[in-house]
Structures are given as structure tokens and as C-alpha cells.
Amino acid sequence: MLIKKRLAVLTICTLALAACGSDNDNAAVNPSPADPEPTEKSKGWDYIETPYFELKDTGLKGNLYMTIGTLIDNVQPWLSTAYIAMANGDASYDQNGDGLINHRDPGLAGISNEEVGPTYTLDTQKMIDYLATNPDGFGAGTSRPDIFVEGHYNAFDVLRYTVATRDDMRFEGDVISYKDSKYNTFEFRLSWDSNGDGEFNSNDGEYYNSDDWHFASITDRGQTTQYGGMRHDYNYQRMDTFWVREATEMRFLVHDEVMTNRRHWIWQREQDRTAANNGKFIVPLFMHIDLNPENGVEVVANNIEVTAYNVRSDVFQPGVITAMDVWMSLAEQQEMDIRFSWWPVMNTGAIVNSFAMMHNPWKGAYGGWVASAPIQGELEALGDFDGLAPMCNINLDGTSSAPGEGQVDPETCTKEWLSYRAIGGATLNDVSGSVVLPFAPEVMMLADVDTRDLYNVPEIDLREDGIVSVYVADDKLEHTTLNSRGDFDLYPTKDASEVADLRLLAAATAPQGNSVILDETHFGWKIADCTQCHNSEKQPLGHGGASWPTNSADGFDDIQPYYCATCHGNNGAQEGHNRSARCFWCHNSNNGSGLLPNNHGNASIAKAIPVEDNVSNKRFRSTTPVGKPSGNYEAYGDLIDPSHNSDYSLSKTFPDPFACGTCHGFEHEMSEQ
Numbered sequence: 001m002l003i004k005k006r007l008a009v010l011t012i013c014t015l016a017l018a019a020c021g022s023d024n025d026n027a028a029v030n031p032s033p034a035d036p037e038p039t040e041k042s043k044g045w046d047y048i049e050t051p052y053f054e055l056k057d058t059g060l061k062g063n064l065y066m067t068i069g070t071l072i073d074n075v076q077p078w079l080s081t082a083y084i085a086m087a088n089g090d091a092s093y094d095q096n097g098d099g100l101i102n103h104r105d106p107g108l109a110g111i112s113n114e115e116v117g118p119t120y121t122l123d124t125q126k127m128i129d130y131l132a133t134n135p136d137g138f139g140a141g142t143s144r145p146d147i148f149v150e151g152h153y154n155a156f157d158v159l160r161y162t163v164a165t166r167d168d169m170r171f172e173g174d175v176i177s178y179k180d181s182k183y184n185t186f187e188f189r190l191s192w193d194s195n196g197d198g199e200f201n202s203n204d205g206e207y208y209n210s211d212d213w214h215f216a217s218i219t220d221r222g223q224t225t226q227y228g229g230m231r232h233d234y235n236y237q238r239m240d241t242f243w244v245r246e247a248t249e250m251r252f253l254v255h256d257e258v259m260t261n262r263r264h265w266i267w268q269r270e271q272d273r274t275a276a277n278n279g280k281f282i283v284p285l286f287m288h289i290d291l292n293p294e295n296g297v298e299v300v301a302n303n304i305e306v307t308a309y310n311v312r313s314d315v316f317q318p319g320v321i322t323a324m325d326v327w328m329s330l331a332e333q334q335e336m337d338i339r340f341s342w343w344p345v346m347n348t349g350a351i352v353n354s355f356a357m358m359h360n361p362w363k364g365a366y367g368g369w370v371a372s373a374p375i376q377g378e379l380e381a382l383g384d385f386d387g388l389a390p391m392c393n394i395n396l397d398g399t400s401s402a403p404g405e406g407q408v409d410p411e412t413c414t415k416e417w418l419s420y421r422a423i424g425g426a427t428l429n430d431v432s433g434s435v436v437l438p439f440a441p442e443v444m445m446l447a448d449v450d451t452r453d454l455y456n457v458p459e460i461d462l463r464e465d466g467i468v469s470v471y472v473a474d475d476k477l478e479h480t481t482l483n484s485r486g487d488f489d490l491y492p493t494k495d496a497s498e499v500a501d502l503r504l505l506a507a508a509t510a511p512q513g514n515s516v517i518l519d520e521t522h523f524g525w526k527i528a529d530c531t532q533c534h535n536s537e538k539q540p541l542g543h544g545g546a547s548w549p550t551n552s553a554d555g556f557d558d559i560q561p562y563y564c565a566t567c568h569g570n571n572g573a574q575e576g577h578n579r580s581a582r583c584f585w586c587h588n589s590n591n592g593s594g595l596l597p598n599n600h601g602n603a604s605i606a607k608a609i610p611v612e613d614n615v616s617n618k619r620f621r622s623t624t625p626v627g628k629p630s631g632n633y634e635a636y637g638d639l640i641d642p643s644h645n646s647d648y649s650l651s652k653t654f655p656d657p658f659a660c661g662t663c664h665g666f667e668h669e670m671s672e673q
Helices: 002-007 013-018 043-047 075-087 104-108 124-131 155-165 202-207 257-276 323-334 410-417 561-568 658-664
Strands: 063-068 119-123 169-171 190-192 213-218 249-254 282-289 297-305 339-345 351-360 370-377 443-450 467-472 477-479 498-503 607-609 639-641
Touching: 043 323, 063 155, 075 104, 119 124, 119 155, 124 155, 155 169, 155 213, 155 249, 190 202, 213 257, 257 282, 257 410, 297 323, 323 339, 323 351, 323 370, 323 443, 351 370, 561 658
Parallel strands: 063 249, 282 443
Antiparallel strands: 063 119, 169 190, 213 249, 282 297, 339 351, 370 443, 467 477, 467 498, 607 639
């Protein structure tokens, strides 16, 4: 039950981060029709819902956002104490008296984080050009050509470039190659002139001549700042197997020796397990955790030998295994319905460009904020990180202790293993298609999560929701449920005087009365927005000499093309791919051909959100934007939303997902790809 209790604090942070991003519109890898003579398609595509496309031009580009040194994290310990106090009836930490504890409170109490080192932007093209010369003998290009193909790099590559181009950092002595390492990874001692006196010596403290350096990271969040992990996410991964992608936030820091030992203990167990299986990648245990207390922990399978499906041959060398390969192997051998989808640049700009699990036998197709979080690692280490009070059942040599008998002192325990929302170690904000697993972990787990209450957003899923009421404003539809906690009073806006009902409408497949089912002879075939040609300006007499038909029965007076489809069919719309919620996460103006919904009215174009209209700034219970590195509340400024569909408001003419479901469907069968 301890594992289940710990995992109960997990949120669907991978979805939340990927669905909240930046205004970068040039970073997407967009699905496009396959070449007439494509390369051999991996059988892994049998478990991918996204229609097959060739992955091209996926090499590292853009910037990385770097930090040197350990964050002095004052906010997370203060918050964990405040949460526990509040749960015990002590409201003294509630600085603004709103009855809540969140990142608004520590700033008011004078609590803030502090960076000890520099933060800066790294131009990856400069790094690529420099490493191409093999300046340090670790390899021209990547230091791990056994894992990554040309054009892709790992966290150690970033470190070697950083050390080579900064006067205040240097390797001490010889760097041990992964080929000679006990742990199959580069090992080194490193110094950083942390006090800036121009000398490398003991005055630099823990940063001098240390072998406890490692990296922490956060995958791109784009515009989203509703993430309190200012120290970055600590991990148990090998530095040189971590795939670095555009816009990743990276930190190089020195850990306590016990954290290094814990990481080494995990690595050794993975290697011993693989060696005991004669080099075969066999995962002993697969589990599913239902967060409903009435259900529980289920052992799904044992001893699954994993196949490398080589779906990402554009990134990884043949035979490299990712977490996605492990889940695909389980699906194939146990005949389980596990599916993945391609995530490009998400609606708020987070650059993902990878495959994420979006369907499993327990949750079915993921909607938006209800899904299952994939976790992998050693069973004894799954609960190492915690957002309130880590147990630290760890001995100084990194091995596990009996509960309550750990040798880690409280200060070190808090510094290393107290983390924002228990993220760290085996639980990281990344999608399965991006996580390299060089050796077999002990357990692969899916933990069900439901964050509707956490983020207080409407979970509209065509499979579940019959009718959804919305306010009808001049230029948008506004969700009526956003004030369920009493922390929001922007909707309905003054121009929203009516309420209408959204429901899934069926596109006609046979003539309805005198209507004609459109086919390729229609001059507007496959153009989604009927109003481009059929409108009151071009045809003032309207539809057949009468007014243009609108769905007045449900409260609408605008022409909605998906309503036209109920009589005239879907006009050649491409079949959907099993997504029944939040199509705008991927199909938005951040992405180009293949993902941008062309000719879909204002659902195809971006919109400006001035600060005074930003819904996230208006809600004090469920949204808390956080400033860097302070960890204190910091309101959003003006933003650009790449679609007129969002979790807060919807397009009047192409409301997501109802318009999408009518014309494109959402029951795509895998066998039809």
C-alpha cells in the first residue's frame, strides 16, 4: 500500500507539460504522406494510432536552456511543511487567507529560491559544429554512436561542450569511457570555479574535483509556467543515454554522495539482471495501479522479453530499446490493447516530437486529463521521491534499508529527495518514446491518474459526454463549468447572453430528404469551411432561397460546417484516429502541413490573449503560474494561443471536439492503417 499511497500524489504532468508551451511555430516534425517507396515500416506501427508517416529532419536544433550549480530550494520545503500543517488544522502558513496553500503563499512569507550559478541559452548549432571536430577524443558528433544516429546527442555531449567552452569548468584527470566503465557510462571528476576567483581549489566547496556531478532536466514546457520544479527534475538515468531535444532545460549540479551511490546501486541491479538473462532484455514485473481505493495494484505480466521495434530509426541505432518498446512488447506478447500517438508541438508550444502512450486496456483511449502515467525502475526505489516527506529508506552505500532505518540524515533527505509533486527517479515528465533503457528495469508500471480536480478543467470526451452547455459570446463559446470552485468570475463575459448545448452530431451517409451527399465532384470537396463559399455575402438569399440553416434547436445562430454535414455528409474529411477529446492539443497553428487543420475557420488560426483576459490569472485555486527561479507566484503576461479552441473557450463554428468527431470520427481501428 505504500507504493499506492506514494503514487496517489502523481499527476499527469507529462500531459500537462506537453499541453502547455511556447510560441515557437517552426519546431514541429509534421506528419506528411509517406514516400512512394518508403523505407521498411517497423511492426511497431501496429501499436501506433497516428497514420504512418516518414520521420525526417529530426536532428537536434534550436536552443537548450542551461543552469550550472544546485538551486537553493527554499520554497518546496516550506510548502511541504505548510501542506502538512494545513492538513492538521494549522492555517498559519496561509499567507493570503484564501484557505489554500500554493505558490502564492511562500513569496508573501518572504520565502524564495536562489540560484548559485549562471543561467544561459545554449545554441545547439554551435555545439554541433564544435563536437563535429572531436575536440576531446570522445567522438566526432555524439559520444555514444552505439545509441544515437548522426544528428542526435545526449546529456554528456552537452556537458563536454560546456566544459570545453567555459573557462570556469574543467575535467580533473582522465575521463573514463563508457566502454571501460563499470556502469557502462562516462565517468569523470569535474571542477567548477563557483566563487569566480579564477582558480580551481577547495574554496569552490562541493564543486571542486567532484565525481558526484550529474544532470537534472525539464522537458520543454513552452509558455506554461504552472510547474514548481525550479530545481529541475532529478533522475536515475545515465547521462550519456539521455536523449537531448530542442528547448530542454538542463542543469549540471553536484549531488550528495549518497544520491550518487543510490544511482549506482540501481544501475548495477539493472546490469546484473540483464547479465543473468544472458544479455536478454527481460523485464520481470509489469503492474497496473488503479487509484480507486476499491481496486488496487494488479500484476499484469511477468518476465517479458523485450524487442527493439526500431520505430525511431531516425534517432536511435538499431536494437536500442526505449520504454515504448517495452510496452509494445507487452502488447504483442499478451495481446493487450496498448497504443501510442505522435505528439508534435503542442497547443501552447511545448516541443515534444515523440510518441506518447494514449490508450491502454484499463483506461481505454485517454481523453485529456485522465490517463495513466508510465513509470519504470527498481521496485524498492519507486517511492524514493516525495512531495511532502520522503522516507529515505536508503543506506549510505545506496542500498535500500528496512522502513524507518535509513542512514540518510534529514537535511540530505530533504535536499535530494523532496521534490515537486514527487517527480524524480523513476517518475519523470517524459513520454515513453523518448526514454532510453540501456538495461532491463525491474518493473514497468502504469499508474492511473485523474487531474480534473487538480486543474479544474472540463474533461469533454465524446465517448462519455452527451451534452455540454456553453455560453455564447460574440467571438467564442465559453465553458460554463470553470467556476465550480468559486475562484473564477470572468465567464460569462458581458457579451455572452445566451446558453447553448454542444452535442455529437452524426454526419449523413445517405440523402436526407432533398439534400445531396457531397462527393469529389463538389467544387469545394475536402474544404472544411463551407462558409468560404456559402455565406450571406455571396448568396444573400441563403440556402435554397431561404435563410442559411443553423442549429437553432441547440441554441446557435451561426453557420457551423459540421452541422451542414448532418445533411450533406463530411465532404471527404479524413478519417480520425481514435482521439475523442482535445484535438487542438496537436492540431493547431504551431504545426504545419499534416497537423494544421486548414480551412477550419478560426480553429485554424492563432489568437492573442491579453493579460487581462488570461483565464489562468483569474483562478486562485487551480492555476498557479510560477516564476523562475524564485518559485513564487508570477502571473502570465500577454500570450498567443495557436487555436480558437482551448480548455477555457471554443470556436463558435468548429468547436472541439464536437465538430471534429462529426466529420472525422474517433473510432479508428488499428488494422485500417
